Amino acid sequence: MRPVALAASPRVALPGTAVVTLAVTAGAIGGGAVGSIFGLRYGLLGGAVVWGWTQLVGL
Amino acid sequence: MATARREWVANVTAYTVGGAISSVAVGAALGLAGSFLPGAGGTAAIAVVLALAAAAVVREVWLRRIPFPQLKRQTSRKWALQASGPIVPFLWGLDIGLTFTTFFTFAGVWVVLAIAFLFGDPGYGALVLGAYWLGRALSVWVSPLLLERPNAIDALLDGIGGTRRLVRAAHVAALLFALALLAHEVAGRTGL
Numbered sequence: 461m462r463p464v465a466l467a468a469s470p471r472v473a474l475p476g477t478a479v480v481t482l483a484v485t486a487g488a489i490g491g492g493a494v495g496s497i498f499g500l501r502y503g504l505l506g507g508a509v510v511w512g513w514t515q516l517v518g519l
Numbered sequence: 520m521a522t523a524r525r526e527w528v529a530n531v532t533a534y535t536v537g538g539a540i541s542s543v544a545v546g547a548a549l550g551l552a553g554s555f556l557p558g559a560g561g562t563a564a565i566a567v568v569l570a571l572a573a574a575a576v577v578r579e580v581w582l583r584r585i586p587f588p589q590l591k592r593q594t595s596r597k598w599a600l601q602a603s604g605p606i607v608p609f610l611w612g613l614d615i616g617l618t619f620t621t622f623f624t625f626a627g628v629w630v631v632l633a634i635a636f637l638f639g640d641p642g643y644g645a646l647v648l649g650a651y652w653l654g655r656a657l658s659v660w661v662s663p664l665l666l667e668r669p670n671a672i673d674a675l676l677d678g679i680g681g682t683r684r685l686v687r688a689a690h691v692a693a694l695l696f697a698l699a700l701l702a703h704e705v706a707g708r709t710g711l
Contacts (some may be wrong), residue, residue, distance in 0.1 A: 465648055476665070482689070484689075500565070501647075507630075507696055507697040508634075511629075511694075512631075514654075514686045516655075516686070
């Protein structure tokens with residue numbers, strides 16, 4: 461992943477990568493758990509979001 | 520400031536759209552290719568995904584030094600020199616959205632690709648790769664929240680590197696979640 465034009469991005473706050481990662485993970489897995497009520501395929505989508513998010517350390 | 524903000528939003532939007540196009544296309548193509556497999560989407564196919572997810576957990580927890588198959592390349596920096604405006608992040612998005620053509624960090628990528636392929640459904644393949652891309656693009660959208668100040672890219676990268684263990688733990692947690700879902704499905708289908 462490339463940081464895209466981040467040089468022009470505004471400063472907003474600094475919650476930290478850890479906090480955001482935990483929030484995204486909890487949200488996606490929670491969403492997947494709800495989705496799994498409707499079937500395996502919907503549940504797995506939550507995992508896919510987290511796997512994509514966590515590639516952010518592969519810069 | 521407003522101009523910079525608009526430019527940033529345009530660039531990240533272009534990146535997101537580019538990646539969404541290629542991710543969805545790759546997912547659909549994998550699903551279409553998988554649809555020709557005998558038993559695609561069946562119990563055996565789900566069991567293979569289960570085994571791959573288990574292998575990914577083992578790799579991330581105990582065998583991190585073992586490399587997994589991947590092309591160790593990144594998007595081209597030259598594109599930024601050869602063009603300007605949103606076309607560059609759009610091309611970066613297209614490239615990264617292909618998923619397996621650029622360097623990645625954790626083994627879950629292969630589970631995503633296996634799901635898209637072995638379930639043998641182009642629509643679902645597009646959806647699962649789209650979800651994966653949503654996670655990837657989200658990390659760019661929230662990056663302003665992680666910057667201490669504009670242009671602090673190096674500090675941001677250092678900070679991300681410092682949370683590598685936690686990010687890996689999140690990755691493994693999602694793998695374990697998928698493992699549980701897959702095991703439950705296989706058990707239900709086989710009566711175990």
